[in-house]
Amino acid sequence: MINGPRIYAEVFGIPITATMVNMWIIMAGITLLCMFLTRNLKRVPGKPQVIAEMIVTGINNLTESTMGKQNMGFAPYMLTLFMYLGVANLVGLVGMRPPTADLTMTFALSLLTFFMTQFFALKAKGIGGYLKGYLEPIPLLLPINIIGELANPISLSFRLFGNMLGGLIIMGLIYGGLTSLMHFAIAIPIVAHLYFDLFAGLLQSFIFVMLSMVFISMAME
Template sequence: MKRGIILHLANKEIWLHESIFTTYLLLVIITIGSIIISKKIKQADVHEKPKGVVHLVEIVVEAINGLVIQAMGERNLGFAPYMLTIGVFLAFANLSGLVGLVPPTSDYNVTLALALITFVLIHFFSVRTKGIGGYLKQYAEPLPLLLPINVLGEIANPISLSFRLFGNILSGALIMGLVYSGLSQISKILIPFVAWPLHAYFDVFSGALQTFIFIMLSMTYINSNMADEEEIAARKAKKQGK
């Protein structure tokens, strides 16, 4: 049995899985919310203390900036918009189970796609800061014999990153499904007393925790593969010497 939305267009059946539908729905909500917040920020008086949603956004932005500076250094503050975007999407996705939707992050296709975006950024900025030679050289360190292990380690990063998020969210969704099924057989009166407190853990706490972990691991992986300030300075000096 197919779960989701089935569209019939031009004698063709188009199947949208529940997680895909939720993903598009959340993207629309986040986009509309971003446009509204952007207008509010533009209309805000810089000489007055921010209020309401503008103040909340300021707190979130400052928190993300602080995390990026702490994990990657102030020179990599440019990664903050990406981390904030990923964080907002994951927060909405992980919490969508509270309103009866299927969390997109309970679908491995979604978590793998997010992990692959981070994977591309890891290697793009590694090449950009270290150069092709330095990038390839790191796979033969500390010994050339470790080349296959180092390559496998890099391939394992997006897999572990995606499975960690997917496994935690999917397990929470499955447990809540079993809880609702069991309570409906016993007494629906028990649902507010048993199921709702469990939502606080599996959806709110676990969802927020997995969002934080995904962001922190993304920053750690990207930063650890980039050249440090000394290596960048040495590369610049070498180019100038030529």
């Protein structure tokens, strides 16, 4: 019921897990979708181009209002992150194991945000300004600032992981328990899927992206 991701094979000692395989499938799917949406772009857009433009305008507006006009360069990364997380959190609906229900996946993504935060803070403020940031508002708070900084990727990754794994476990229990309740076998999973996959999945993708934006843009000031 709550087994870890299945291990399909081992290559040079690295296990190929269901998380990785599903991740590759999703990546291929998103790549194909993007290629389809941006094929032969014209001044007067066709249907796929309208959808692509809507998505891009949406993320541009969100990036501008959250990170400011000078940080628009982050928009493509944030859209990539959001598309990947959105699809990854929703694949539970078609019976695949969401790769985001694996801590290695979510922690890797939160480490990306963490290192981006540190790198762009260094770049924007210089080494002196960066180190001084840890001594504010008073130098006594140095240990707390460091711990607080390290706690960010932990809470970021576990928020997504906990929500997705929680949904996975509860759905597994519902499907396991349904064998004895044939009459409700359809209604209960639909409601549960709506909350755990659709609502929680999309919400957690949005929150992951928003928090990444805020962490990075705040570190740069």
